[in-house]
Amino acid sequence: MGRSSAFFAVVALLLAPGLPSARAAQQGGGAAPAMLDYEVFKARVQPILMAPRKGNARCVSCHATGGGNSYLEPLPAGSTTYTEDQTRRNFERVARLVAPGEPLKSLLLLNPLAEEAGGSHWHGGGKHWQSQNDAEWQALAAWVKTRADAPAASASAARPVAAPAPPPASPLDYDAFKARVQPILMASRKGNARCVSCHATGGGNSYLEPLPSGSTTYTEDQTRRNFDRVTRLVAPGEPLKSLLLLNPLAEEAGGSHWHGGGKHWQSQNDAEWQTLAAWVRGTR
Known part of the structure; x- marks a missing residue:
């Protein structure tokens, strides 16, 4: 259905107390x-x-x-x-x-x-x-x-499926996204490109704003738009049903089997993965 590298696995995993093996x-x-x-x-x-x-x-x-x-x-x-x-x-x-x-x-x-x-x-x-x-x-x-x-x-x-109702306000924390999640999406990757390098190009798999020329940070308005898009890759409360956490996670650690940009996290114990999981769960 397309050449997008970020598609996106829905794996029906239930989140047990703690992190599953x-x-x-x-x-x-x-x-x-x-x-x-x-x-x-x-x-x-x-x-x-x-x-x-x-x-x-x-x-x-x-x-x-x-x-x-x-x-x-x-x-x-x-x-x-x-x-x-x-x-x-x-x-x-x-x-x-x-x-x-x-x-x-x-x-x-x-x-x-x-x-x-x-x-x-x-x-x-x-x-x-x-x-x-x-x-x-x-x-x-x-x-x-x-x-x-x-x-x-x-x-x-x-029967035809009814058109979806307008989405409710996101249960995810914007300030936590701005302070802790967005920096992960901009961080350097050893052996791989940064998330922002592939997912801010305007193609079919873009969920980040293009960075202004010469800039290394996003404006407040851009961060808001990034938040709105990134939340579409998240199932609130369920890290292991959230594409943002599944696609870059190694398959043997419970991740999806595809991600064109490589696997950034080899374990669910990786500090970045844990930060994203805490955001998805709503914990601080």
Whole structure:
């Protein structure tokens, strides 16, 4: 669905008291597929990810290249379909982009959806759906809302999804963001680029303002806008459901398996990761 390097894994992990071990985090991440219907994925969802896009590349063209934002298997040479084993692996990865039961919290549905229709403001591959009433969007929403032990489709699942209500005020602390979080996003990275180097370029994965020429700090207005955008990468109270913390975290430590900018934190005990987690939890 695009070349954005920051997409964004939704891993269904429940936050236990203290920090879970990498093994526990990985076991938690495997729970999401069991809540979603594999047969519906195979019959209705995967074909959407392979469908031609007028004016845009197919999802599979960008998200099966093996890069940081890949969640689909590369197609065998000369093939236009996936094997059963590949489809199973696709299902497991795509499930990480889904919040079961909640289409409007599922990156698979948000990123390619027009912002004015309730979608995210980023997607390097363009916006495929201008409305939540689009037939493809509706098919994905029905899959997300249907548990594996429920009928694969229902009349209620086929109804158009109501437009989202205006978002409530953020429960996240702006002053803590300004003092402790934003500096992390601007910090130097040994062997990797700074977050601001890739995520403030104006592309599909930008969530930071471009720095003024010659400046090393943000203005108050820019910081406010950064706060508004970065909070979209956070599930308040749940660090292990927050993309801001998952994507740059090593997979063996419970992070996502993709991040084009490399893995900045090898452990959840890293001081920066702990700072971000405290902000997400609302602790001081």
